[in-house]
Amino acid sequence: MTRWFRSHWAEEDTWFYFEVDADGQVELQEPLEKPVAAASLAEWEAAQQSGTLAEYEVTFGATEEVAVxxxxxxxxxxxxxxxxxxxxxxxxxxxxxxxxxxSAHGA
Structure with a gap:
């Protein structure tokens, strides 16, 4: 069964959005709600196995290592x-x- 929830991490003033089972995760940083990460555990693992993890993390960030x-x-x-x-x-x-x-700016 899939569960969706969000949780606020007061120390960093950050909202974490989770989709549990499908391994989707979005991290929003308050107050501007600027996405810091929008990573999927399945995608992250595939990128790790294919040797493209650095590129994936530059684009989408990483999943949290804390158990849900x-x-x-x-x-x-x-x-x-x-x-x-x-x-x-x-x-x-x-x-x-x-x-x-x-990429357009060569960074």
């Missing part, structure tokens, strides 16, 4: 699939655009 059940202590707020998907799609588009801009 540990987030329960951070008062997770349940989301619907649609709420998660809207944030996920926006964050992925932002990450791709940022990567294209870096």
């Amino acid at each position: 059940h540990e987030w329960d202590g951070h008062e997770p707020q349940d989301l619907t699939a649609g709420e998660f998907e809207a944030v996920w799609l926006t964050a992925r588009a932002t990450c791709r655009a940022r990567a294209r801009a870096r």
Whole structure:
């Protein structure tokens, strides 16, 4: 069963959005809600195996290494699939655009 939720990490003033089972994750940094990462564990593992992990992480970031059940202590707020998907799609588009801009500028 897939679960969608978000959790606030007060120390970093960062929202983490999770899709558990499908391994999607979006990390938004407040107050501007600028996507820091929009990484999928399955994609991350595939990039690691293919030797393209550095490129993947530059574009989409990395998944959190903290087990999802540990987030329960951070008062997770349940989301619907649609709420998660809207944030996920926006964050992925932002990450791709940022990567294209870096590439165009030779960075």
